[in-house]
Amino acid sequence: MPELPEVEVVRHGLHPAVSGATIDAVEVLDERSLKRHDGPAEDFIERLTGARLRGAVRRGKFLWVPIEPFASGRDSATDAPAEALVAHLGMSGQVLLRDPSAEAAALTRIRFSLTHPVHGALRVDFVDQRIFGSMAVDALLPTRDGAAAGYGLPLASIPSQVAHIARDPLDPAFDERAFLRRLQGKRTTVKRALLDQTLVSGIGNIYADEALWAARVHYDQPTETLSARKARELLEEVRIVLRRALDEGGTSFDAQYVNVNGASGYFSHSLRAYGQQGKPCPRCERPIVREQFMNRGSHFCPRCQRIR
DNA sequence: CTTTCGCCCTGAGTGC
DNA sequence: TGCACTCAGGGCGAAA
Known part of the structure; x- marks a missing residue:
């Protein structure tokens, strides 16, 4: 559920806390939360304990914290980080920045103790x-x-497991022409394409439905029948939706408590289609419909969004 | 190679 | 009150 705006809220809050901080201790409470880590929990802990962190970077829905290289005897100031702590929030992940004396929240899977200068x-x-x-x-x-690999630090290096993820549409290095060309060449439907993180990243089910509604495109429209003009319009609506959510997330952000959580964090007051089934379309008043698609809900206006 | 599908996972919410 | 059941869906490996 956390999509680009929610992950950016996390990155934004985490960045000042981890920049220059050192990890004193790592506690893995549930090893299943290390499924992306190539190795046992002991290896994860060993690699991170004593590490100094540079900041927080995001591409799409992936977040990572580059680790300062250990002093090599050479001029370490010019050494680029070789490793990073990578995080993906999945459906329900949160990164909570807490006071060390605070009690652990329920469902905490991994805990880090840091010292910041x-x-x-x-x-x-x-x-x-x-x-x-x-x-x-x-x-x-x-x-x-x-x-630069993502948003947050001017580092042109990316975690190996994020390398296949496309840049997001707000990234200055996002190649719009390449995106439109690849979209046109796909043999699939438009919502599938929007959710394909190797084509364009950061969009999940909520903002896909919102952008499709804004661009008046049906989720099941075949990509090859989407005009170039409509494709550009859709991409622009994606950007507008993401930026609006970022603005709203930014205003409710609390620097002491980085939180991404379900509906409350999802700018629900500004949703036009997602979760609005049965409610009138803000454009034409016809009730919004919800259909099952790709094992998830797709919300759309049957009048404004038709396959053509 | 490209596209699609099934699986991972569990607390919260609902109905009886 | 308590139990059974449903729901949310991103990413990935395997299948088509």
Whole structure:
């Protein structure tokens, strides 16, 4: 459920807390939350304990924290990080920045004890009810295009397990022409394409439905029948929807408590289609319909959004 | 190679 | 009150 705007809220809150901080201790309470990590929990803990962190970066729905290279005897200031702590929130993941004395939240899977040069002792809890999310320590590889890998730090290196994820449509290095060309060449339907993170990242079920509604496109429209003009319009509506959610997320952000959680964090007051089944379409008043599609709900206006 | 499908997972909510 | 059942769906590996 956390999509680009929600993950960015987490990144934004995590960034100042981890920049320059050192990990003193790692506690893995549930090893299932390490399914992305290549190795046992002991390896995860060993790689992170004593590590100094540089900041928080995001591409699409993936978040990572580059680890400063250990002093090599050479000029370490010019050394680029070789590894990062990677996080994906999955369906229900949260990253909670807590006071060290606070009690652990329910469903906490991984806990980090940090020392920050300015803020002092901090605790970061990874909470995840459904365990679709996970963390990992992963190698950083150079980006293919040489541009910054994501939003947050000007580092042109990306975790190996994120390398196949496309840039998101708000990324300055997002290649719009390549996206439109690949979209046109696909033999699938338009919502599937929007949810394909190797084509464009950051969009999940909620913002896909919202952007499709705004662009008046039916979710099951075959991509090859989508005009170039309509495809550009749809991409622009994706950007508008994501930016609006980012703005709203930014206003409710509390620096002491980084939280992404279900409906409350989902800017529900501004949703036009998602979860609005039975309610009148804000454009034409015809009731919004919900259909099963790809094992998830698709919400749309049967009058405004037709397959053509 | 491209596209689709099934699985992972569990607390909250609902109905009887 | 308590139990059984349903629901939410992102990403990935395997199948088609």
